[in-house]
Structure formats: C-alpha cells, structure tokens
Amino acid sequence: MLKVIESAVPVACWSCAVAHNEATLFCPHCSKIQPPSGGDFFSVFGLKPCLNLDLTGLEHEFHRLSRKLHPDRFARAGENEKQWSLADTALLNDAYRTLKDPIHRTEYLLKLHGAEIGEEHSRKDRRDPSRVPADLLEEVFDLNMQLEEMRAAKKMGEDDPALQASLEQAKAKFEGLLDEVDDSLRAQWSKWDAGDAGARAAAQKEMVALLDRRRYLNNLVRDVTETLGA
Amino acid sequence: MAYSDKVVDHYNNPRNVGTLDKSSQEVGTGLVGAPECGDVMRLQIKVNPDTQVIEEAKFKTFGCGSAIASSSLATEWIKGRTVEDALAIKNTDIVKELSLPPVKIHCSVLAEDAIRAAISDWKKKNGVAEAAAAETAAQ
Numbered sequence: 001m002l003k004v005i006e007s008a009v010p011v012a013c014w015s016c017a018v019a020h021n022e023a024t025l026f027c028p029h030c031s032k033i034q035p036p037s038g039g040d041f042f043s044v045f046g047l048k049p050c051l052n053l054d055l056t057g058l059e060h061e062f063h064r065l066s067r068k069l070h071p072d073r074f075a076r077a078g079e080n081e082k083q084w085s086l087a088d089t090a091l092l093n094d095a096y097r098t099l100k101d102p103i104h105r106t107e108y109l110l111k112l113h114g115a116e117i118g119e120e121h122s123r124k125d126r127r128d129p130s131r132v133p134a135d136l137l138e139e140v141f142d143l144n145m146q147l148e149e150m151r152a153a154k155k156m157g158e159d160d161p162a163l164q165a166s167l168e169q170a171k172a173k174f175e176g177l178l179d180e181v182d183d184s185l186r187a188q189w190s191k192w193d194a195g196d197a198g199a200r201a202a203a204q205k206e207m208v209a210l211l212d213r214r215r216y217l218n219n220l221v222r223d224v225t226e227t228l229g230a
Numbered sequence: 231m232a233y234s235d236k237v238v239d240h241y242n243n244p245r246n247v248g249t250l251d252k253s254s255q256e257v258g259t260g261l262v263g264a265p266e267c268g269d270v271m272r273l274q275i276k277v278n279p280d281t282q283v284i285e286e287a288k289f290k291t292f293g294c295g296s297a298i299a300s301s302s303l304a305t306e307w308i309k310g311r312t313v314e315d316a317l318a319i320k321n322t323d324i325v326k327e328l329s330l331p332p333v334k335i336h337c338s339v340l341a342e343d344a345i346r347a348a349i350s351d352w353k354k355k356n357g358v359a360e361a362a363a364a365e366t367a368a369q
Contacts (some may be wrong), residue, residue, distance in 0.1 A: 137263045141270045144292040219268040 011037070014100075025065060025088045033069070035080075036087045040112055041095035049109050051189035062096045094223060105216070106185060106207060109192075113200075115208050136216060143170050145222060147227050155225075164228070171224040174217050181214045233295050234329040240299035245306050248288040250274040257351025258346045264336055270294030271301050273344035275308065275316075282312045288343070296334040300324050300341035313349050319335055 010019040016030035025044065026033055042049045045061050069092060074085040098104045107117050144168055153160045185207060194202040233241070250257045256276050263270045269292065276286035287305035291298045303324055308316040324330070324338035352358075 137261050137270060138304065140262060140268075141272055141290075141292070144270060145290075148292075154301075216268050 023074060025069065026091070033077075033084050033088065035084045036091045039107060041098050044092055044095040045099070049112060050193045051106060051109060052193050053099060053105065058096070058100060062092065065092055079110070092142050102182075102185075103211070106189070109206055109212060110204055110211075113204060114205055116210065117211060136213070139170075140216065140220060143167075143174075143224070146170070146216050147223055150227050167228055170220060170230070174224070178214065178217045181210055181217065183191055185210050185214070231251060233299075233327070236328050237295055237299040237312045237330070238301075240302040240328070241295040244289075244302040246288050246302065246309070248287060250288050250289065250307060251318055255279075255355060256352075258348040258349025258355065260349070260351060260352070262343045262347055263339055264293070264297075264340050268296045269340060270342060271297060271340050271344045273304065273341075273348045273354060275313075275348045276354075277313060279356070282314070283315065284308050284311055286351065294334075295329070296330055296337040297340060299328055300330075303327060304341040304345055308345060313352070316345055317349060319345060321328050324351055 011034075012019045012031060013032065013034065015029040015032040016027060018027070018029040019029050020213065022035060024037070024046065037043070045065075046049065047053075066089065069085050071082065071085050071087045071089070074082045077085075098108050109120060111117055146163060150160065150163050152165060188203045188207045188210065192200050193202060194206070250259075252259050252274070254276070256279060258275045258277065260273045261270070262273075271289065271291040271293065273289045274287065275284045277283070278285050282367045286311045289305050290300040304319070307319055309324075319342065321335070321342040322337040324341055325335055328338070330338055
C-alpha cells in the first residue's frame with residue numbers, strides 16, 4: 001500500500017551534507033548519487049504529481065537519468081554508491097513504466113491520494129450501489145451468454161456465423177465505449193491538474209468510477225477477442 | 231491461495247444453474263455485478279403467491295470460483311424459505327460456510343445483493359410495499 005503524500009522532509013546529502021528537500025536521485029548541490037528516496041514516482045523525475053504529462057519529455061528524462069545511473073559509471077565508486085546505482089535504476093524503471101502508461105499513471109496518482117482502486121476496495125465489506133455501472137450489467141450478462149455459446153460451438157467444431165457477427169458487433173461497441181471512457185478520463189485529468197482541493201476530490205471520485213467501468217469493459221473486449229480468435 | 235473444499239464442490243457441481251421465465255408474475259430477477267473483478271451474477275426466484283415461499287431459485291454467474299460458489303450456495307439456502315426469511319441471509323453467513331478468504335468477501339456481498347435484488351424485483355412486480363425493503367437495502 002502506498003503512503004499518502006506528505007510534504008518532503010529535508011534530507012542531508014551523505015557526501016556534501018547540504019540538506020535538500022527534493023526527492024532527487026542526485027544531490028542538487030554536489031551531484032553525487034543518493035540512495036533511493038521515499039518520494040513518489042513523480043519526484044524521481046523532478047515532477048509534481050500531475051496527470052497531463054509531457055511524454056516526450058518524460059522519455060527524454062528517463063534516458064538521461066538511466067545513463068547517469070548506469071552501473072558502469074560506478075565501477076570505481078564506493079560500495080554504497082554501487083548499490084544505490086542499482087537500486088535507483090530499479091526505482092527509475094518502475095517510475096517510468098508506471099508514469100508513461102496513462103491508466104497506470106492515473107491509478108498510481110489516485111492511490112497516492114488515498115483512493116482505493118480495483119481489488120483493494122473490494123476487500124472491505126461495504127456496498128455502494130453507485131459504483132456499479134448498472135446500465136452495463138444487462139449487456140455484460142448477455143454478452144457472456146453469447147461467449148459461452150460461442151466457446152461451446154467452437155469446441156464442437158461448429159461454425160455459427162450469426163453468433164460470430166453478433167460478437168464482432170459487440171466487440172466494436174465495447175471498444176467504442178472504452179474510447180469514451182478514456183476521453184472522459186482525460187477530461188478529469190485536466191480538472192485534477194488545474195483544480196484546488198475541492199475540485200481534485202471531485203475529479204478523483206469521477207476517475208475511480210471511470211476506472212471501474214474501464215476495467216469492466218477492458219475485460220469484456222479481452223474475452224471477446226480471445227473467444228473470436230481461439 | 232487455495233479454495234476451500236466447499237467452494238470447489240460448488241464450483242464443480244453448481245446447484246440450481248439455469249433460467250426462470252423473467253416475464254412471469256411469480257418470478258423475481260436480480261442482476262448484480264462487481265466492477266472490481268468484472269463478475270456478473272443473475273439470481274432468479276419463483277415465489278408462491280399464497281405462501282410467499284421461494285419455491286424455485288436459479289442462478290447464472292460469470293466470474294471466479296468464489297462468486298459461483300457464493301451464488302450456488304445462496305440459491306440452496308433461499309429455496310424453501312419465505313421472502314422475508316431469505317432477506318435475513320447475510321453475506322457473512324456465506325463467508326463462514328464457504329471459508330472465503332478476505333480478498334473474496336466481495337463475492338459473498340454480491341450474492342447477498344443478488345438475493346435482495348431478486349426479491350425487490352418480485353416485490354415491485356407484485357405491488358408489495360417497497361418501503362421496508364428499500365430501508366433494509368439502504369443499510
């Protein structure tokens with residue numbers, strides 16, 4: 001479980017002893033490598049948590065830091081620095097992988113702010129009917145029935161062109177809905193990035209609901225694709 | 231994580247899988263889903279109009295083993311009970327019976343929700359006062 005964001009505590013550089021309160025991989029004062037900080041993935045790139053990210057800039061920074069952290073550069077450094085170059089590289093890789101993907105980035109930021117996403121909130125025995133995408137249930141159920149029929153037909157070596165066509169249609173439809181969810185998510189990104197605490201809280205709630213809907217749709221598209229392709 | 235023997239048994243031999251006639255006056259249908267894992271569960275009951283006893287219960291669940299076992303067990307339990315008695319079933323009873331681990335508790339919640347949804351649909355169809363049911367559901 002991620003910890004909720006706290007304001008950064010100043011850390012003194014192990015080498016030059018100058019305190020810095022940025023969770024950086026290198027000391028801003030003497031440029032020496034630092035042990036992995038307890039900061040979040042955004043701070044690894046010197047960023048404040050945000051959802052609209054400049055991906056080209058992020059990639060650029062990732063490559064720059066990767067080169068700087070490369071273990072070869074620490075071949076003659078002290079044992080601590082050698083270890084840190086490995087640990088920082090692992091942190092950098094995790095951070096980049098998470099932030100470059102729009103969905104992972106959104107989930108990560110929401111978790112940082114204390115939201116419970118996916119399986120995590122299901123651990124609590126609570127029900128909140130507003131979370132269930134009710135308009136989808138009927139369709140999801142029917143689609144699952146068709147998928148089951150399709151799998152059975154395939155197993156028997158039978159062809160069912162009508163069912164096949166219907167499933168392909170359903171797939172296109174759910175892919176369309178997935179695009180709509182992604183558009184809505186992007187709209188919430190901007191609200192979150194620009195908003196004050198109140199606006200952010202509202203955007204967070206919206207995004208958690210959208211991610212639930214997205215997970216649902218994504219599983220459906222995956223199942224249909226698998227069944228059609230099998 | 232290993233499933234308990236009871237879950238495996240219900241999963242391999244699910245009881246009361248099937249469909250009841252949705253349009254029948256005596257049938258109530260509950261369709262619920264868990265966005266967390268994408269499970270969908272349909273539970274249907276056929277209620278005797280004179281005695282209010284649930285004479286038939288059928289389910290169809292798309293989801294994990296625990297979700298299937300929870301709904302299978304739910305149909306077993308509500309059969310033969312009156313509607314009001316069936317509402318007394320709590321998800322914690324299902325958790326206990328099936329020894330569900332904490333990560334699968336939501337499956338039992340889903341099964342309880344499905345029972346409530348089916349009964350509420352039946353009540354709506356038959357003009358039974360919804361106030362009391364809505365109150366319980368809101369808790």
